[in-house]
Amino acid sequence: MNLTQWLPLAQTTENFWRKMPGSTDLYIWLGVGLLLGFGILFLLSMVPSHLRRWVVVTFTFLAGLPYVLAYLWPKPIAMDVATQLPNPGEQVGFLINAAIDPVGKLTNILQGFLLGVGIFSLLRVHSMKIKRKAENYGFSMVLIVCFITMATVGFGDWTTRTFQDPQGLLNDPVNWGFFNRANDLLFEGIYQQMDAAMFSMIAFFILSAAFRAFRIRSVEATVMMASALILMLNLMGALTFVWGNAIDGLAAQTGNTFLLNFKLTEMANWLRSNMQIPAIRAIDFGVGLGALAMGLRLWLGLERGGVSA
Amino acid sequence: MSGEQYLDSGWIGTAFTLLVVFFILFNIYRANKGAKNLFIRRIAGLNAIDDAIGRATEMGRPVLMVPGIGALDAISVQAINIFAQVTKTAATFATPVRICCANAPVFAVAQEVIRDVYQQAGQTDKFGAETVQFVSDQQFAFAAGVSGIIHREKVAATFLLGAFFAESLIFAETSNAVGAIQVAGSTQSTQTPFFIAACDYVLIGDEFYAASAYLTRQPVLVGSLVGQDWAKMTVAGLVLVGTLMGSIERGQAATMVRVDGENGCVWEQATPAEGQTGPVKKATKDTFMHQIFNPCIPKAWTEVEREDKPVEGAAAEGEGE
Amino acid sequence: MNFWEKAQKVDRRVLYAILIFFVCGGLFFPATIPVDPDPSSKSFYSEIKKLNPEKVVLIQSDWTNSTRGESMGHFENLMRLLMSQNIKFVFYSAADPVAPQVARTVITRINKEREGQGLRVYKAGVDYLDLGYFPNAEATNTNMGNNLREAWKGRKARVDGREVDIFATPVLGNVKKIEDAGMMIVVTASASIDVAIQRLAKRVPIMGLVTGVVGPGVLPFYQSGQLKGVAIGLKGVYDVEYMMANGINVKPGGEGKAKVEWDGNNGAEVPPVTEGKTLARGQQYYGTLHVALVLLILAVVMGNVSMFMARRRQGEEA
Numbered sequence: 001m002n003l004t005q006w007l008p009l010a011q012t013t014e015n016f017w018r019k020m021p022g023s024t025d026l027y028i029w030l031g032v033g034l035l036l037g038f039g040i041l042f043l044l045s046m047v048p049s050h051l052r053r054w055v056v057v058t059f060t061f062l063a064g065l066p067y068v069l070a071y072l073w074p075k076p077i078a079m080d081v082a083t084q085l086p087n088p089g090e091q092v093g094f095l096i097n098a099a100i101d102p103v104g105k106l107t108n109i110l111q112g113f114l115l116g117v118g119i120f121s122l123l124r125v126h127s128m129k130i131k132r133k134a135e136n137y138g139f140s141m142v143l144i145v146c147f148i149t150m151a152t153v154g155f156g157d158w159t160t161r162t163f164q165d166p167q168g169l170l171n172d173p174v175n176w177g178f179f180n181r182a183n184d185l186l187f188e189g190i191y192q193q194m195d196a197a198m199f200s201m202i203a204f205f206i207l208s209a210a211f212r213a214f215r216i217r218s219v220e221a222t223v224m225m226a227s228a229l230i231l232m233l234n235l236m237g238a239l240t241f242v243w244g245n246a247i248d249g250l251a252a253q254t255g256n257t258f259l260l261n262f263k264l265t266e267m268a269n270w271l272r273s274n275m276q277i278p279a280i281r282a283i284d285f286g287v288g289l290g291a292l293a294m295g296l297r298l299w300l301g302l303e304r305g306g307v308s309a
Numbered sequence: 310m311s312g313e314q315y316l317d318s319g320w321i322g323t324a325f326t327l328l329v330v331f332f333i334l335f336n337i338y339r340a341n342k343g344a345k346n347l348f349i350r351r352i353a354g355l356n357a358i359d360d361a362i363g364r365a366t367e368m369g370r371p372v373l374m375v376p377g378i379g380a381l382d383a384i385s386v387q388a389i390n391i392f393a394q395v396t397k398t399a400a401t402f403a404t405p406v407r408i409c410c411a412n413a414p415v416f417a418v419a420q421e422v423i424r425d426v427y428q429q430a431g432q433t434d435k436f437g438a439e440t441v442q443f444v445s446d447q448q449f450a451f452a453a454g455v456s457g458i459i460h461r462e463k464v465a466a467t468f469l470l471g472a473f474f475a476e477s478l479i480f481a482e483t484s485n486a487v488g489a490i491q492v493a494g495s496t497q498s499t500q501t502p503f504f505i506a507a508c509d510y511v512l513i514g515d516e517f518y519a520a521s522a523y524l525t526r527q528p529v530l531v532g533s534l535v536g537q538d539w540a541k542m543t544v545a546g547l548v549l550v551g552t553l554m555g556s557i558e559r560g561q562a563a564t565m566v567r568v569d570g571e572n573g574c575v576w577e578q579a580t581p582a583e584g585q586t587g588p589v590k591k592a593t594k595d596t597f598m599h600q601i602f603n604p605c606i607p608k609a610w611t612e613v614e615r616e617d618k619p620v621e622g623a624a625a626e627g628e629g630e
Numbered sequence: 631m632n633f634w635e636k637a638q639k640v641d642r643r644v645l646y647a648i649l650i651f652f653v654c655g656g657l658f659f660p661a662t663i664p665v666d667p668d669p670s671s672k673s674f675y676s677e678i679k680k681l682n683p684e685k686v687v688l689i690q691s692d693w694t695n696s697t698r699g700e701s702m703g704h705f706e707n708l709m710r711l712l713m714s715q716n717i718k719f720v721f722y723s724a725a726d727p728v729a730p731q732v733a734r735t736v737i738t739r740i741n742k743e744r745e746g747q748g749l750r751v752y753k754a755g756v757d758y759l760d761l762g763y764f765p766n767a768e769a770t771n772t773n774m775g776n777n778l779r780e781a782w783k784g785r786k787a788r789v790d791g792r793e794v795d796i797f798a799t800p801v802l803g804n805v806k807k808i809e810d811a812g813m814m815i816v817v818t819a820s821a822s823i824d825v826a827i828q829r830l831a832k833r834v835p836i837m838g839l840v841t842g843v844v845g846p847g848v849l850p851f852y853q854s855g856q857l858k859g860v861a862i863g864l865k866g867v868y869d870v871e872y873m874m875a876n877g878i879n880v881k882p883g884g885e886g887k888a889k890v891e892w893d894g895n896n897g898a899e900v901p902p903v904t905e906g907k908t909l910a911r912g913q914q915y916y917g918t919l920h921v922a923l924v925l926l927i928l929a930v931v932m933g934n935v936s937m938f939m940a941r942r943r944q945g946e947e948a
Binding site for chain 3 (some may be wrong): 229
């Protein structure tokens with residue numbers, strides 16, 4: 001029974017949150033939005049400090065509201081969008097869902113601005129080190145030179161590909177110019193390889209952690225190590241094959257099928273299904289409930305101190 | 310594709326969520342009213358905070374904190390809340406603090422919160438550009454940057470709390486190499502084993518969310534924690550009841566079996582399959598738990614009254630007449 | 631200081647040098663090692679082979695070069711499987727802006743490989759679509775579930791030098807909602823697969839190709855049926871390649887023992903892949919995984935033995 005063919009195609013049409021591109025309505029609302037934005041900024045700057053917490057709490061509540069309502073509002077039953085109109089209850093559902101999109105976009109825009117704040121911090125920390133000639137300031141110089149070079153080359157590559165190549169000729173390296181080649185060298189040739197190298201270094205850290213920390217100091221540590229050993233051995237196909245054949249042979253010889261449970265693959269699958277997965281599921285339940293409680297406190301403005309100070 | 314609508318089994322998820330919300334809000338209310346019996350068990354990793362800061366103070370080295378590499382969400386906000394408490398202690402001893410962020414919005418929030426902490430401690434001059442830093446939003450560039458800071462500044466303690474991924478072991482082992490005390494906790498269950506292998510103290514799963522309640526003992530946080538525990542007990546109870554009911558029912562003989570049809574379901578006499586004798590055992594679909602999640606819904610219930618969409622052009626024709 | 635005490639304090643650089651030597655050595659000797667694939671890998675292969683060629687497959691490619699040791703092998707296998715079954719696909723990323731580029735590189739390489747073997751080359755805009763990067767995985771997956779056409783609105787495909795709306799191409803022409811897709815496959819090294827399952831598992835069957843670290847975290851979803859199949863880590867890459875070469879429950883000449891046996895799926899036979907390359911990157915790396923694991927186990931054993939010997943010596947001295 002397919003009850004959930006819910007297609008809010010209403011989103012593709014005009015609604016309160018979305019005006020059609022090029023329409024007069026869109027420009028009117030853009031103007032109204034700009035005026036409202038400046039007005040709100042002005043009013044916010046006038047808010048006395050003891051009321052600022054309430055402003056933050058109100059905005060947080062309003063931003064979270066569409067997500068909560070969209071979760072709670074019943075989902076519509078299969079509807080033929082080509083021939084039917086949603087009933088009033090369903091229209092509310094569509095409106096709530098349509099409100100999520102602008103909130104999400106607003107979040108993305110804010111994140112874009114905040115990236116600027118982050119970059120400012122990065123450049124400030126390192127330019128100060130260079131200015132003070134602090135210890136190891138050479139690394140800071142390398143960072144700033146790399147930052148400027150990468151940004152210039154990346155921008156050059158993007159502009160040539162976006163504005164000067166309507167035919168898509170730059171997809172073929174034969175047609176590349178200076179910026180495209182430089183970007184390929186810096187990004188693909190250097191950055192990407194360094195990224196992979198950094199990840200592969202984890203192998204060294206795992207080895208040294210295994211040597212240093214994986215010690216049988218207690219019963220729990222012994223159980224953990226035995227389980228880890230079985231799972232690691234199970235990853236080695238050559239060994240599981242030889243072990244499995246030996247167990248098969250032994251079981252056939254003795255007629256004792258219980259022995260088949262001692263195949264490495266069987267033991268590893270049992271550990272995964274009956275130990276690892278339930279434990280992960282239990283931890284995930286706890287983490288999920290913690291996240292729900294935290295989200296609820298933030299949304300309702302119940303947090304004091306720390307972030308909500 | 311079941312389970313999305315209230316008519317189907319969607320109400321179970323929504324009802325459970327609302328029940329958890331009630332547990333949390335009710336216990337926050339209780340805690341605010343001054344309930345005394347709200348107990349939090351000892352969390353070793355959080356008791357180590359004072360020791361770690363004391364050691365950093367003695368050695369004259371900084372304390373490093375990383376709120377994971379995730380976006381600005383409940384996890385990173387919680388990490389910042391814990392770091393605010395750690396910074397409060399560090400500020401009283403004038404121990405330098407380094408908070409490294411991989412996400413710009415997390416950095417912006419952390420900067421504001423930590424600045425406030427220094428202001429409240431009357432140590433504004435100790436809050437510098439290096440106290441809260443944005444390093445990079447690329448995972449391994451961030452890992453390399455933070456490892457560099459750990460090595461160069463020879464940090465005395467590291468607090469790795471938040472959403473960590475493959476970089477977790479890089480931080481933990483680098484910190485170990487410089488002899489730092491490490492307190493770690495990731496909400497990613499896949500990273501917890503790495504932390505357990507390499508760090509001194511680890512917060513497992515939701516201990517991470519319990520940390521701010523444990524450190525501050527604020528009624529709202531303690532009440533919320535008790536609410537979560539009620540929810541966990543409910544989940545454990547439901548798992549137990551579900552398992553028992555499923556196990557018992559599967560062993561029982563079925564007298565009537567459910568047959569799903571277009572007009573809901575009908576109950577028919579259970580008959581043994583061809584070639585089989587004796588009582589018919591219940592199949593999964595005949596168990597109570599299965600039926601809760603797969604209710605009988607007659608087709609008539611799924612029919613909703615809706616207006617027809619006006620056909621394009623029909624209105625124009627009508628106007629013409 | 632005796633040997634065991636020295637071993638306890640061994641410089642980590644010595645361990646690193648040993649690792650580099652043995653791991654690099656293993657890469658030069660690829661061998662076909664017999665393997666019993668994990669049940670989750672068998673489900674993955676079996677589900678792929680059941681796909682309807684009329685339905686498009688959505689691929690969320692969230693891996694980058696950093697995890698290419700595992701993820702690239704996964705993605706290559708997926709491409710070879712889909713191309714051998716003439717299945718159209720769409721790929722995009724919801725986790726990293728770099729991810730679409732690494733996927734493009736793999737597709738170009740697999741196409742060249744097929745061209746060299748005289749097989750049909752997959753054409754962008756006709757056989758597959760490259761949608762690029764979508765920021766914010768939560769919002770992207772939610773919007774895809776609510777209204778796929780709206781979520782992907784405005785994305786263009788370049789077909790024969792001109793830009794075409796993706797929904798006007800043969801790949802997505804018949805797709806109105808996400809339920810019209812045959813399968814969604816997430817290739818990832820992060821928790822982006824969790825988001826996809828949470829938002830979309832009720833609307834479209836989902837499978838995963840994940841790294842070894844992410845693997846245990848997604849197994850609960852596989853056990854609950856929210857994930858139809860998943861191949862995990864480097865072993866998962868080789869598992870799939872081994873099944874591509876040998877199928878499942880395929881007995882040689884109707885007699886003997888099948889190389890891969892599985893009682894899931896009612897013990898049905900799943901055929902091997904009959905065109906193009908099967909054993910590839912997984913085969914090349916799998917021997918190395920053996921070497922690395924042996925080293926890891928040796929390190930743990932050495933660490934413990936040296937700890938016990940040092941303790942015993944301390945006890946004797948006391």
